[in-house]
Amino acid sequence: MRAFDFAVAETLGQALTRAGSGAGSAYLAGGTTLVDLMKLDVMTPRQVVDINRLPLRGVTTDRSGLHIGALERMSDVAVHPLVTARYPVIAQALSRSASPQLRNMASIGGNLLQRVRCGYFRDTSTPCNKREPGSGCPAIGGENRGHAILGTSDSCVATHPSDLAVALVALDASVRLVGRDGTRDVRLADFYRLPGDTPQLEHDLRPGELVTRVTVPELAWARRSAYLKIRDRQSYEFALASAAVALDLRDGVIRDVRLAVGGVGTRPWRLPEVEEALRGMSPRPDAVEAAAARAVADARPLAHNRFKVTLVRRTIVRALTNLAG
Amino acid sequence: MQSAAQGAARTVSVNRVDGRLKVTGGARYSADHLAERAAHGYLLLSTVALGTIRSMDVAAAQRAPGVLAVFTPFHPLKLNGGGNPFSVGHSWLPLQDAEVRYHGQAIGLVVAETFEQARDAAALVSADYDVRPPAASLPDGIPRATDPGRVNGEPAVLNLLADGVGTIDEALASSEVTVSGTYSQPMKHHSAMEPHATVAVWQDDQLTLYNGTQSASLTLGTIAAALGVEPARVRVISPHVGGGFGNKIATWAHPLLAAAAARTLGRPVKVVLTREQTFTVTGNRSAVRQTVTLGARRDGTLVAVKHQAYSSQSTSGGIFETSPHTTSRYLYRAENIHLDQKIVTLDVPPPTWMRAPGQESGSFALETALDELAVELGMDPVALRLRNDATVYPGRNVPWSSKHLDECYRVGARRFGWDRRDPAPRSDVRGEWLVGTGTASAVYPAERFPASVKVRFQADGDVAVSSATADLGTGMWTVLAVLGSEALGLPVDRIRTDLGDSTLAANIGAFGSGATASTGPAVAVAAEAASTELIKLAVTHERSPLHGVPAADVRYDRGDLVAPGRRIGFAALLQAVDVAGVEATGSTAPGPEHGQHAFTSFGAHFCEVRVNRWTGEPRLARITTVIDGGAIVNAKTARSQIIGGVIFGIGQALLEGAQVEPATGRIANANLAEYLLPVNADVPPIDVHFLNHPDTLFNPLGARGIGEVGTVGVAAAIGNAIHHATGRRIRDLPITLDKLLD
Numbered sequence A: 001m002r003a004f005d006f007a008v009a010e011t012l013g014q015a016l017t018r019a020g021s022g023a024g025s026a027y028l029a030g031g032t033t034l035v036d037l038m039k040l041d042v043m044t045p046r047q048v049v050d051i052n053r054l055p056l057r058g059v060t061t062d063r064s065g066l067h068i069g070a071l072e073r074m075s076d077v078a079v080h081p082l083v084t085a086r087y088p089v090i091a092q093a094l095s096r097s098a099s100p101q102l103r104n105m106a107s108i109g110g111n112l113l114q115r116v117r118c119g120y121f122r123d124t125s126t127p128c129n130k131r132e133p134g135s136g137c138p139a140i141g142g143e144n145r146g147h148a149i150l151g152t153s154d155s156c157v158a159t160h161p162s163d164l165a166v167a168l169v170a171l172d173a174s175v176r177l178v179g180r181d182g183t184r185d186v187r188l189a190d191f192y193r194l195p196g197d198t199p200q201l202e203h204d205l206r207p208g209e210l211v212t213r214v215t216v217p218e219l220a221w222a223r224r225s226a227y228l229k230i231r232d233r234q235s236y237e238f239a240l241a242s243a244a245v246a247l248d249l250r251d252g253v254i255r256d257v258r259l260a261v262g263g264v265g266t267r268p269w270r271l272p273e274v275e276e277a278l279r280g281m282s283p284r285p286d287a288v289e290a291a292a293a294r295a296v297a298d299a300r301p302l303a304h305n306r307f308k309v310t311l312v313r314r315t316i317v318r319a320l321t322n323l324a325g
Numbered sequence B: 001m002q003s004a005a006q007g008a009a010r011t012v013s014v015n016r017v018d019g020r021l022k023v024t025g026g027a028r029y030s031a032d033h034l035a036e037r038a039a040h041g042y043l044l045l046s047t048v049a050l051g052t053i054r055s056m057d058v059a060a061a062q063r064a065p066g067v068l069a070v071f072t073p074f075h076p077l078k079l080n081g082g083g084n085p086f087s088v089g090h091s092w093l094p095l096q097d098a099e100v101r102y103h104g105q106a107i108g109l110v111v112a113e114t115f116e117q118a119r120d121a122a123a124l125v126s127a128d129y130d131v132r133p134p135a136a137s138l139p140d141g142i143p144r145a146t147d148p149g150r151v152n153g154e155p156a157v158l159n160l161l162a163d164g165v166g167t168i169d170e171a172l173a174s175s176e177v178t179v180s181g182t183y184s185q186p187m188k189h190h191s192a193m194e195p196h197a198t199v200a201v202w203q204d205d206q207l208t209l210y211n212g213t214q215s216a217s218l219t220l221g222t223i224a225a226a227l228g229v230e231p232a233r234v235r236v237i238s239p240h241v242g243g244g245f246g247n248k249i250a251t252w253a254h255p256l257l258a259a260a261a262a263r264t265l266g267r268p269v270k271v272v273l274t275r276e277q278t279f280t281v282t283g284n285r286s287a288v289r290q291t292v293t294l295g296a297r298r299d300g301t302l303v304a305v306k307h308q309a310y311s312s313q314s315t316s317g318g319i320f321e322t323s324p325h326t327t328s329r330y331l332y333r334a335e336n337i338h339l340d341q342k343i344v345t346l347d348v349p350p351p352t353w354m355r356a357p358g359q360e361s362g363s364f365a366l367e368t369a370l371d372e373l374a375v376e377l378g379m380d381p382v383a384l385r386l387r388n389d390a391t392v393y394p395g396r397n398v399p400w401s402s403k404h405l406d407e408c409y410r411v412g413a414r415r416f417g418w419d420r421r422d423p424a425p426r427s428d429v430r431g432e433w434l435v436g437t438g439t440a441s442a443v444y445p446a447e448r449f450p451a452s453v454k455v456r457f458q459a460d461g462d463v464a465v466s467s468a469t470a471d472l473g474t475g476m477w478t479v480l481a482v483l484g485s486e487a488l489g490l491p492v493d494r495i496r497t498d499l500g501d502s503t504l505a506a507n508i509g510a511f512g513s514g515a516t517a518s519t520g521p522a523v524a525v526a527a528e529a530a531s532t533e534l535i536k537l538a539v540t541h542e543r544s545p546l547h548g549v550p551a552a553d554v555r556y557d558r559g560d561l562v563a564p565g566r567r568i569g570f571a572a573l574l575q576a577v578d579v580a581g582v583e584a585t586g587s588t589a590p591g592p593e594h595g596q597h598a599f600t601s602f603g604a605h606f607c608e609v610r611v612n613r614w615t616g617e618p619r620l621a622r623i624t625t626v627i628d629g630g631a632i633v634n635a636k637t638a639r640s641q642i643i644g645g646v647i648f649g650i651g652q653a654l655l656e657g658a659q660v661e662p663a664t665g666r667i668a669n670a671n672l673a674e675y676l677l678p679v680n681a682d683v684p685p686i687d688v689h690f691l692n693h694p695d696t697l698f699n700p701l702g703a704r705g706i707g708e709v710g711t712v713g714v715a716a717a718i719g720n721a722i723h724h725a726t727g728r729r730i731r732d733l734p735i736t737l738d739k740l741l742d
Ligand SMILES: Cc1cc2nc3c(=O)[nH]c(=O)nc-3n(C[C@H](O)[C@H](O)[C@H](O)COP(=O)(O)OP(=O)(O)OC[C@H]3O[C@@H](n4cnc5c(N)ncnc54)[C@H](O)[C@@H]3O)c2cc1C
Pocket: A026, A027, A028, A029, A030, A031, A032, A033, A034, A035, A036, A051, A070, A071, A096, A097, A098, A099, A102, A105, A106, A107, A108, A109, A110, A111, A112, A113, A114, A161, A162, A163, A164, A209, A210, A211, A212, A236, A237, A238, A239, B673
């Protein structure tokens, strides 16, 4: 860890002023990503601004939907009655993330901004385009069982790690971003970038900007929603594949559906073409499987993660048929 | 705390006497020892696998805040070679040359005022290497495998053939049924919860080393030799060890460097390995590839067992997996047995002992092959094993002292409900889950070493029972208390145990599942000797109420001395004569019985698995394990031992494996986020049952050892159950969902 300046912001204005242009500065929420990566010398901010005293709390609803403050802790949101009743997919995505201890510390905003879990990214003795642009990507020819099959580039194949983001992308959620130049709302699906030639740029947050809240639009039938996370062990592991599904099922027919997958894409992966194929269908496994095949039409598997092409399809089938059944 | 009822049968069930200390944080592990003025060391590790360090730039680190010294091969700490190579985990001593033998090798030590300063300064050191391409892949190395010569005292290639049979292949060719399979498993790591740590404190030319170890005496000998000091000037303290699994027997780089740095700097030095560092600075279990070919008659009688193995070994030496010689060598009766152990020497960190070294991998191959044979024969896997139960040790005309593997199977099958099983694969589908059951044998030899124990009657009414053995969470603190209680006829809570200190009564430590079997018998001998001393004092001391009574008329009875018409408690006696305590040391060692019998623990595992028909993940539903381990000293800690062993096997079966990059020799998953160990959610209900037949031919206690046997066979039982559930035979561990997606 490098020496850094530390400041505690009491107000939003103070935080933004402290961060200034944002260069070399990092906000500290739960610290479960930031401090970890600082200890590994992967993130090296010169200044850390603690935002935990900012009033970015609360889980509320109004006509525009459900709002979750960026500093709400994962563990609290996972059991919040509004969330468990109306958006089970969010509660499940959260409660299947990380460990209880981490969820007690980790914030919603921090979760959406966590960094990739690629082992090369985390090991400064190896090259990595995301950590050191232009240095190369050892994962492509190295250990890549956990890496992505969708949205990859020749520069980076790291999987987006957040479970919550998958659920939120399925639900068309947006984030509110507040900076010195004002406030804007961005759909989460548009917020995350593909790696392309610039894997170091992961999202659309401008330097110094803060995430203040997440908004999930009202969706009555999201009460029938679920998050299925597939992994080698049953807890405390990132997804090999996951599916966030909400289903509007009437008379045995899928009227509408929201579907996004995790563990397979370089960002949380919404599947509009599969949703399209599912609409009007009755959710029988064979039919769902055929529709799910569209998810992987453009998949680019690597040496160790070819199984994900099948696995993600099956994850979709299992999630949907369980939810329908 | 519960206390043992007086005169109760041997199997008591008491809580850990150290339990309260552990759950309240009062138990001090090595890193918890806060020596005054301690400086902190952080190891520098190589970032290439093979080559020579040309230079190291340490200037920035030396200038960094708090840094006291940076030791490297170019500015080394002097260590002496040739002292006690047995107990250093690798063939070289750290920093004595500039060679790099594997990725993650210790190449330096930064010492600073705080851990963070040392770590941050370490990040500023850069090394410049002449790099050579490493050999790091077991499969790639097989064409140049070598014969290790001897394995467990026998030739690495061993033929036990029936009269008139020329080769094992002849025997196989004439078998009515044969099956053959190749089984592989990756390199593995012990991953004890307590990382390796050392605090080295010098005072007046005396070194005290707080170092988590399975053997204080081996550590002491190694450190003394490497530092060139008299063994009498070294003391090793390790009262609590947070898991060892074989990886805290050898001495690794960190205590050697900590002790040398502390001497050079004139202040205590503490070195705690990070989790990542434990993967390469300490030992591992070899990667293994095995082929087992079985020949049998239609009725299931084994005619030929051919077991070949390639185990990874390090250019730095180490203890490789000896799979055939520890399993197929004697687990079943077969007319013809052929074993062949080869090693593949790689530029990887050294393998060392790891819980059931050899049996763990060997049983996976043999016990899976037996299941394949059962399927081929259409025979029940339990019946097949009972048919081939060995009663004398194959190739030697010695019987087992006490062997009840058949009973393990019968009892286990009943407890598990094995008879309800439909043998057809994929015959039990429940919703989206394919359900299957499997079984396998466990086997582990009983070891016994010389051991001494001291028993001391104290004037405060307690009795101290102590020995320089170790408790790795294994329950030794409690076993000493239970055995002391039985030998002395006192409640457990009047026994004060002490262990994990090289100044205590001589004891080689805890490994080979031999700690209880070795130390236990010495407790009774020491108790007897101490009572004799007590009587001697009672009859000779003039202030003693028994003064002048002939010693032959006094006996010890449950804490009291009894003479005709008189009885006095030992505490009252000691107080009357104003003596703080009376003590004696008792020693025991294995005797001539060791040529006359084979001593082995056995067991049978049964398990039920579920495999998701869509996404393929295997999940355990329940496990029954029945153990034939001789007498059980404390049922409660014994059960924990077996549960822990079974969980170790779950890791082997479903999760664990180092990802060694073939091109770089780097372990890509050297952390506990990616090197997956079972978590609670992965562990099903485990039903443990002990047959509890005392093996008094082995030792007076009748107890063999149970630290390792519980692991052996678990992976095969799980793999066999997965085959039953799905119809798929996975011969490559770990059995992960990608191998089961169809
Ligand atoms: C062992 C382990 C296992 C894990 N497993 C999972 C898992 O299974 N699934 C999963 O989804 N996650 C998992 N995580 C990741 C974990 O969920 C994230 O680390 C956590 O959510 C981050 O939140 P935080 O509040 O601690 O963020 P911090 O570490 O405080 O911040 C993370 C980043 O976001 C920035 N930041 C934080 N808040 C804001 C804000 N409001 N505005 C602008 N920038 C901000 C910080 O500057 C930093 O760059 C795991 C983490 C660990 C260590």
